[in-house]
Amino acid sequence: MVFMLLAGRRAALRVQRWTLIVLLYSSQVMGSMLDDLIYKRSEYQENCTRFHSKATFPTGTGIFCNGTFDGFACWPHSSPGIVSVPCPPYLPWIKGATGNVYKECTVNGTWKIRNQSECENDNFFKSEEEEVFRHSVLRVLSIVGYSLSFSSLCLAVLIMGLLRKLHCTRNYIHMNLFVSFIFRATAVIIKEVILQVAYTNLPRDENGWNSYTKSTISFICKASKVSLEYFVGCNYFWLLVEAIFLHTLLFTAVLTRKRLLKKYMIIGWGTPLLFVIPWTVVKTLYENKSCWLNNISWIWWIIRGPISLSVIVSMIFISESL
Missing domain, CATH: 4.10.1240.10 (GPCR, family 2, extracellular hormone receptor domain)
Incomplete structure (x- = not known):
């Protein structure tokens, strides 16, 4: 560079x-x-x-x-x-x-x-060049897959939103789960597009490189990483809400279930903030290198711990409901 x-x-x-x-x-x-x-x-x-x-x-x-x-x-x-x-x-x-x-x-x-x-050493990055090609193919497949997911989920949310007969607590939860996956797909696609544009428009002087490496690339990578981790967290916690609702459906009255919708919204969209924000702060203080590709195990568990716990709790609720 x-x-x-x-x-x-x-x-x-x-x-x-x-x-x-x-x-x-x-x-x-x-x-x-x-x-x-x-x-x-x-x-x-x-x-x-x-x-x-x-x-x-x-x-x-x-x-x-x-x-x-x-x-x-x-x-x-x-x-x-x-x-x-x-x-x-x-x-x-x-x-x-x-x-x-x-x-x-x-x-x-x-x-x-x-x-x-x-x-000069033209062979130094030879193995990495092959790896980059494989990553590029996987990136294209990822974008295609997320684009298909984005389209189908948007269609599902549109249908559920337009048909009033489908308006109920259960479908509202489904819609929020779909929206969380839509946001995740959007974040992935935007990240790939922005980084591809950035990598194909490289600076030509030292001042440009200093600005490019210390601000543009760094900020984009870290911002995309944070947004992705948040939406991934939302995916898992809306799945937890699905499990909670299934359990509530069997053991609680209908009126109570409707009143819990706001609490479900807090769990699905709010809970991930409780561990994504601390993770972002800790990464900035202790591992603020490159595009946050490195993962110190204890820092990584700030996110993976709550997500793993949500999966375990979801399985418990589902098993009790069977």
């Missing part, structure tokens, strides 16, 4: 491919790699700036090239000629490898041309 500052069209295209792989590959390892890459490159740039502030200028003719960080490597104050520096250590494939990047300091005191072939 930050490699977009590399000189040359060929390098830029290769870097763009690397960027897409890092961003699209939804594993914990690649998410951490992106964060480490951003941090290590920033650290490398800061060290370069401090080095230049303390370095002495070349002696001799008085003509030299000023030391600079060109977006890829750190170049010292140099006399005219071919200058070489080690490959930047922030590149993930440089560990334990040797190589140099070369640049020419002209007699006019300007930098010209750069050869970075020794710092």
